[in-house]
Amino acid sequence: xxxxxxxxxxxxxxxxxxxxxxxxxxxxxxxxxxxxxxxxxxxxxxxxxxxxxxxxxxxxxxxxxxxxxxxxxxxxxxxxxxxxxxxxxxxxxxxxxxxxxxxxxxxxxxxxxxxxxxxxxxxxxxxxxxxxxxxxxxxxxxxxxxxxxxxxxxxxxxxxxxxxxxxxxxxxxxxxxxxxxxxxxxxxxxxxxxxxxxxxxxxxxxxxxxxxxxxxxxxxxxxxxxxxxxxxxxxxxxxxxxxxxxxxxxxxxxxxxxxx
Numbered sequence: 001x002x003x004x005x006x007x008x009x010x011x012x013x014x015x016x017x018x019x020x021x022x023x024x025x026x027x028x029x030x031x032x033x034x035x036x037x038x039x040x041x042x043x044x045x046x047x048x049x050x051x052x053x054x055x056x057x058x059x060x061x062x063x064x065x066x067x068x069x070x071x072x073x074x075x076x077x078x079x080x081x082x083x084x085x086x087x088x089x090x091x092x093x094x095x096x097x098x099x100x101x102x103x104x105x106x107x108x109x110x111x112x113x114x115x116x117x118x119x120x121x122x123x124x125x126x127x128x129x130x131x132x133x134x135x136x137x138x139x140x141x142x143x144x145x146x147x148x149x150x151x152x153x154x155x156x157x158x159x160x161x162x163x164x165x166x167x168x169x170x171x172x173x174x175x176x177x178x179x180x181x182x183x184x185x186x187x188x189x190x191x192x193x194x195x196x197x198x199x200x201x202x203x204x205x206x207x208x209x210x211x212x213x214x215x216x217x218x219x220x221x222x223x224x225x226x227x228x229x230x231x232x233x234x235x236x237x238x239x240x241x242x243x244x245x246x247x248x249x250x251x252x253x254x255x256x257x258x259x260x
Contacts, residue, residue, distance in 0.1 A: 004204040010043040012210035016245050024251035031260040042187050044213050046104040067190040068143035080185050082142045100148040105141040110134035118149045145180040170211035170231045179213050188216025225253045
């Protein structure tokens with residue numbers, strides 16, 4: 001099989017818990033690119049927060065905001081803000097249950113509070129730099145949402161329709177945090193658009209991930225690889241399982257596939 005694209009999640013896949021990456025990961029990406037395979041970073045993170053990492057890895061194509069925005073070599077191919085009515089309902093629910101929210105635009109991260117300990121922990125965990133208090137002036141620009149301070153039984157409050165699911169953030173110490181995933185806006189759906197844009201076959205695509213927001217991505221590609229540290233509920237959606245992010249999982253997974 002001649003592979004054409006490789007999609008890599010960031011947190012828990014490229015980045016270890018200490019926010020560093022293995023040298024083997026960088027070398028593996030270089031080897032893949034040398035074979036003419038296009039590498040995309042496919043992340044729940046806002047793209048304005050990963051510029052330093054993308055420059056270090058020499059990757060310039062992205063699926064960000066859990067599928068809300070995608071670019072290919074600086075060309076925007078997906079830009080799908082969240083429906084304003086959903087945001088308004090989320091604000092009402094969160095205020096009633098003492099939950100916190102971060103709304104991501106293409107420029108900044110807008111929090112319902114910047115002082116709550118749960119928010120400070122979240123900001124530190126992801127090393128977020130471009131943070132402001134949420135205001136209605138950006139309500140029509142929101143590309144993705146993360147909810148914080150949720151108990152398990154609160155999740156259903158936000159699953160307003162059958163098209164909305166919450167995916168638990170797969171980071172130690174942040175299991176109270178959940179990403180909004182929409183049926184028609186997620187990493188998998190945007191990979192389908194990338195496949196169409198590049199005029200390639202699904203069988204020519206590979207993806208690595210570890211969190212529940214990677215479920216659709218691993219399902220849609222030809223070779224879906226779960227990291228050894230993946231959330232247990234992700235494993236049924238993966239075709240392969242590699243070693244953990246701290247054990248050179250990307251390198252070993254690509255080697256197992258015969259790509260490097």
